[in-house]
Amino acid sequence: QVQLVESGGGLVQAGGSLRLSCAASGTIFSFKNMAWYRWAPGQVRELVARITPDGATYYDDAVKGRFTISRDNAQHTVYLQMNLLKPEDTAVYYCNSEPPAEVVIGGLPVPYWGKGTSVTVSS
Numbered sequence: 001q002v003q004l005v006e007s008g009g010g011l012v013q014a015g016g017s018l019r020l021s022c023a024a025s026g027t028i029f030s031f032k033n034m035a036w037y038r039w040a041p042g043q044v045r046e047l048v049a050r051i052t053p054d055g056a057t058y059y060d061d062a063v064k065g066r067f068t069i070s071r072d073n074a075q076h077t078v079y080l081q082m083n084l085l086k087p088e089d090t091a092v093y094y095c096n097s098e099p100p101a102e103v104v105i106g107g108l109p110v111p112y113w114g115k116g117t118s119v120t121v122s123s
Contacts, residue, residue: 001025002103004114006095011120012085020080020117022095028112029076035098036069036080038091039116049080050098063089085121092116 008020020036033052039045049069050058057069068081078095094116102109 002027002101002112004028004095004101004112006093006114006117009093009117009119011122014086014121014123016085016121017081017083018085018119020082020093020095020119022078022080022114024076024078024095024097026076028097028101029073029078033098034069034071034078035096036067036078037094037096038089038119039094040088040091043091045094047098048093051078082119085119087121087123090119090121092118 003025005023006020008018010018012018031053033050035050036048037045038048048060048063049067051069051071059067066082066084070079071077094113096113101112103112
């Protein structure tokens with residue numbers, strides 16, 4: 001079964017913190033790079049942070065030093081600790097493998113995404 005369930009979003013003031021969680025099915029999570037992406041209104045979905053199975057991390061310059069990605073391999077869970085939040089961090093946040101998971105529909109591979117979790121940062 002393919003499943004991604006994100007949680008932890010909400011409304012926060014600038015400078016505040018949130019911790020996002022993502023429960024993934026083993027077919028997506030196991031032995032794969034996992035990542036957090038975000039999709040802001042009027043923009044394309046972008047990768048925010050990535051973590052390899054052994055814990056090596058990458059961050060987009062926009063979040064470096066403020067966000068921390070981590071994973072629990074036993075629980076198939078990925079986290080994103082977000083500190084010093086800015087209004088420009090407002091978006092729907094998604095987790096997925098990198099590259100994103102696919103499912104077969106009608107014989108064709110189609111990207112699979114969870115519902116995401118909404119983060120709104122007020123100024």
